[in-house]
Amino acid sequence: MNSSQLLGYTTFGYLFCSFLYIAIFVFRTKKLGVVASSLMVLTFLVQTTGIVLRWVESYKMGIGHAPLSNMYESLVFFAWCIILFYMWLEFRFKNRLIGAFAVPFAYLSMALAGLTGDEIKPLVPALQSNWLIAHVMTCFVGYAAFAVASGLGVMYLLRANVRKGADSLLSTLPELKVIDDVTHKTIVFGFLWLSAGIITGAIWANSAWGTYWSWDPKETWSLITWFVYAAALHARFTRGWGGKRIAWLAIIGFLSVVFTYYGVNYLLSGLHSYGGS
Amino acid sequence: MKKNTNEVWAFFSSVKLALFTFFTLAITSIIGTIIPQGKEYEFYVQAFGAGTAKLFQVLNVPDMYNAWWFISLLVLFSINLMVCTIDRFPIIWRLVVMDNLALGIDRIIKMPQRHTLYSGKSVAEVEKLAIGIMAAGGRKVTQGSNEGGSLLFAQKGAWTRLGVIGVHVSILVIFLGAIIGSTWGYKGSVMITETKSTNQVYAYDGKSTPIPMDFEVRCDRFELSLYDNGAPKEYRSNLTVLKDGQEVLQKSIVVNDPLQYGGLTFYQSSYQAYDNTYVIEIENNKTKEMNKFIVAAGKEVKWPEQGLEFGIVNQRGPFMGGIYEYKIWFSDGKGEPSKFWILDGRKAQVERADAEYTFSLRQLYATGLQVTKDPGVWYVYGGCTLMLLGLLVAFFLSHQRIWVYIKEEDSRTKIVLSGTSNKNKVGFENEFAGLVDQFEQNESLNLIKESS
Numbered sequence: 001m002n003s004s005q006l007l008g009y010t011t012f013g014y015l016f017c018s019f020l021y022i023a024i025f026v027f028r029t030k031k032l033g034v035v036a037s038s039l040m041v042l043t044f045l046v047q048t049t050g051i052v053l054r055w056v057e058s059y060k061m062g063i064g065h066a067p068l069s070n071m072y073e074s075l076v077f078f079a080w081c082i083i084l085f086y087m088w089l090e091f092r093f094k095n096r097l098i099g100a101f102a103v104p105f106a107y108l109s110m111a112l113a114g115l116t117g118d119e120i121k122p123l124v125p126a127l128q129s130n131w132l133i134a135h136v137m138t139c140f141v142g143y144a145a146f147a148v149a150s151g152l153g154v155m156y157l158l159r160a161n162v163r164k165g166a167d168s169l170l171s172t173l174p175e176l177k178v179i180d181d182v183t184h185k186t187i188v189f190g191f192l193w194l195s196a197g198i199i200t201g202a203i204w205a206n207s208a209w210g211t212y213w214s215w216d217p218k219e220t221w222s223l224i225t226w227f228v229y230a231a232a233l234h235a236r237f238t239r240g241w242g243g244k245r246i247a248w249l250a251i252i253g254f255l256s257v258v259f260t261y262y263g264v265n266y267l268l269s270g271l272h273s274y275g276g277s
Numbered sequence: 278m279k280k281n282t283n284e285v286w287a288f289f290s291s292v293k294l295a296l297f298t299f300f301t302l303a304i305t306s307i308i309g310t311i312i313p314q315g316k317e318y319e320f321y322v323q324a325f326g327a328g329t330a331k332l333f334q335v336l337n338v339p340d341m342y343n344a345w346w347f348i349s350l351l352v353l354f355s356i357n358l359m360v361c362t363i364d365r366f367p368i369i370w371r372l373v374v375m376d377n378l379a380l381g382i383d384r385i386i387k388m389p390q391r392h393t394l395y396s397g398k399s400v401a402e403v404e405k406l407a408i409g410i411m412a413a414g415g416r417k418v419t420q421g422s423n424e425g426g427s428l429l430f431a432q433k434g435a436w437t438r439l440g441v442i443g444v445h446v447s448i449l450v451i452f453l454g455a456i457i458g459s460t461w462g463y464k465g466s467v468m469i470t471e472t473k474s475t476n477q478v479y480a481y482d483g484k485s486t487p488i489p490m491d492f493e494v495r496c497d498r499f500e501l502s503l504y505d506n507g508a509p510k511e512y513r514s515n516l517t518v519l520k521d522g523q524e525v526l527q528k529s530i531v532v533n534d535p536l537q538y539g540g541l542t543f544y545q546s547s548y549q550a551y552d553n554t555y556v557i558e559i560e561n562n563k564t565k566e567m568n569k570f571i572v573a574a575g576k577e578v579k580w581p582e583q584g585l586e587f588g589i590v591n592q593r594g595p596f597m598g599g600i601y602e603y604k605i606w607f608s609d610g611k612g613e614p615s616k617f618w619i620l621d622g623r624k625a626q627v628e629r630a631d632a633e634y635t636f637s638l639r640q641l642y643a644t645g646l647q648v649t650k651d652p653g654v655w656y657v658y659g660g661c662t663l664m665l666l667g668l669l670v671a672f673f674l675s676h677q678r679i680w681v682y683i684k685e686e687d688s689r690t691k692i693v694l695s696g697t698s699n700k701n702k703v704g705f706e707n708e709f710a711g712l713v714d715q716f717e718q719n720e721s722l723n724l725i726k727e728s729s
Binding site for chain 2: 195237
């Protein structure tokens, strides 16, 4: 049994979980709830084992490093963070309907990882730093929260289109006020981690390259993302910026996250090029 | 300043302006990530046409993050932050230091959390017991009288209201650090050949202006190591700092671990291998005499004190890990010269009739160092720390207030518990319910069941 196999199973596990959670939402089959949650927890444990095993394997190859060093490893970790965050949300709010809008992100991340080379490669000199773990972890915890927040944003917009009293599929979704509150809290949580991610990145850049900010495309895009969420947080204080606009900002913010994380590596050039391999 | 009458003040302190600057900064920042920065004018003419290139030049798009209009946006952002902080601070401060016992009873009993109880005991007795119950939960209770009754008050985290101020100030501190760094600091670079030293570096100002240093940095050795797959594993420079010709500091630097001396930081950033030039070290094993030579391939070198002549006569490779092997011709004038192969970076023992030598050869490198002087970096780090602490406080800690109002009413003692929290309302609701429960469970209070 090696890490590649375990992480392969993880992809399928999250695919099934996604179907189950969507089924709970579409067919209102609450009975599936326990099955979906159990499968998710099981898959999460398999994935955790896979990540730890990959770490161990790298040490056995004599090039030991935390499995957070390239696109494949970060996508796997991203999926892991999304599920961890969603499990907490499900436990905290006792609501499985959010799952249909969150778990598919974890599957997509794992599927994308599957398209990327999973070879364990040694670290180039720039990445040999203790800041690697701190920087990647803080960023991806934040990204995971933002992924869930965008799912909540979509949920809000769907729910907002339900006419009062209409008994449609969408009217089973939580109250707008509740979705709005959870979205806000999720953005708050993500914003703290994104800020920490940008700061750890700046400190690392300063110790590796002698400059904490160089307007490199990755840095700039992380700042753009930060501005979008800062706007979402401040918008609450201005009248007329109700739930729908916040929901849109949650979606736009996540698109910005995706571009920061994925788009910059493939479409723009810069110092963060190792993310692309 | 009467802020209500001052429209300019109101404009600069508004959240709407903050939203405007957030979006404008976000959208304009995209430009510099799509249009390559810092290229020659010709590049933009080629890529975008003469007209667009001209427009780019006017708007300084090739260096947009330093362009007047982008800096102006950042200045607007800072002014907005400063004015809004100055504007909000007195209101927040009043909430932090306010005398909550002086609040009107009509407001206290309308707090989001409230519960009324009646007791058969006197006001004085109830007051004593109530203080006990509140204090048992670790609360610091203050006491006063208000509108004919006794009022007790306890609060937690009044200071946490300052968290948001901390976040706003932190951004200004980071900007201050950046301004200090760009005003009194510089960035430059220098290449130092192994065994050589330098007392100046070259600024990244487009003209490579030399900047003198009051000390020298010598590169004793540069080492490049590769992984088996040929990828770089480590760039390492052994550096020595010399002050007035005296060695004062030695450090082996790698990427992520720079050398700091005299307010400057030296970062490993590049290297250069000299074509066909090598460092050869020879030691007489018996007398321990040693010498270092910089040798070009094919050239004969002499060490007259030892009567030695040697040179590199051939080369083969590369072998595993990109390493070459060199053929050495070595003579001490006594008998047939020695001829042997040596791998780059290795040592060899050369046995002659009446002496034995340790011979080593390696590629000659120059190390490329990035040099930074940034007196503002600690302000930036301080600002970053303040931002994280401020965000934690602003988002996750709350100001919780609890009042207990005790008054004689219709020959009974009325106890009104009330409370409010500015955040984490659910958590506070539970805490308040717990407090009510403690009052209700207290038998000494002799509570009267209210049916109405």
